[in-house]
Amino acid sequence: MNFILGSVPPEKEEKESLLFLFKQNELLVRKIKEQYNVPTNGSADYSKYLYSNMHYIGNIDKQSCYTAKYIQGQELKDDMEFLTLRQLFGQMDESILQAAFRAIQIVAWDDTHKFCGVCAAPTEKKSNEHAKVCPNCGHIAYPRLSPAVIVAVTKGDKLLLASNKNFTSTMYSVLAGFVEAGESLEECVKREIKEEVSIEVKNIKYFGSQSWPFPNSFMIGFTAEYESGEIKVDENELSDARWFSVKELPNIPGSISISRKLIDWYVQKYKE
Ligand SMILES: [Zn+2]
Secondary structure (H helix, E strand, O other), rough: OOOEEOOOOOOOOOOOEEEEEEEEEEEEEEOOOOOEOOOEEOHHHHHEEEEEEEEEEEEOOOEEEEEEEEEEEEOOOOEEEEEEEEHHHOEOOHHHHHHHHHHHHHHHHHHHOEEEOOOOOOOEOOOOOOOOOOOOOEEEOOOOEEEEEEEEEEEEEEEEEEEEEEOOOOOOEEEEEOOOOOOHHHHHHHHHHHHHHHOOEEEEEEEEEEOOOOOOOEEEHHHEEEEOOOOOOOOOOEEEEEEOOOOHHOOOOOOHHHHHHHHHHHHHHHHO
């Protein structure tokens, strides 16, 4: 199963569609046979709920996916509950989770762009794409993406991992940071690494990318090699940063994130 992104719903639905209903950052899900799923729109599941801001977001095997903002409803059925997307990591089909990553960003964008940012007139939804147009001044607002680099830095056979001050547990991950206006991705990689751990890097290579909706990051992954300097941790952001070998890796992020894919890349390369 693959999620295929879209903006315009089909004229005729072939199957009952899936509805990704959000209460703030929590998704309404249903647990069936130990697996979480998203309820279908046509079933009785939703008759008790009031929702708004509905958008088509794409399809999974020709099953249309819609997203909407929960307003109110009666008590949930026993097998239904609201959970955050992070709570659903590893407990849901990856194509459904991928659709949910898009869904939560579209709902949040819709909710925060009711009025024009230029002249404050109420905006109108464009029919053929996810865009809000101002009927007064013509300003158009699209869903916001915040690009961020994420980098696996190696020094010989060791990998640089850091523990963020905001991490709830003692988890270590590769370094990441948001791209500044006017900056190239390569410049951002060098600046972030320099700011956070005070070292210089070289041989910056593109690795892959991932949409990461917490809240609207677009992660662009790179690998890089150590060039010079001694690790000195930026204590405003990090609690620790060190070089780790394959055999002594600490607690690392789960498999869905690009940070984990970068760490897995390192392990594959240096495991011998
Ligand atoms: Zn306007």
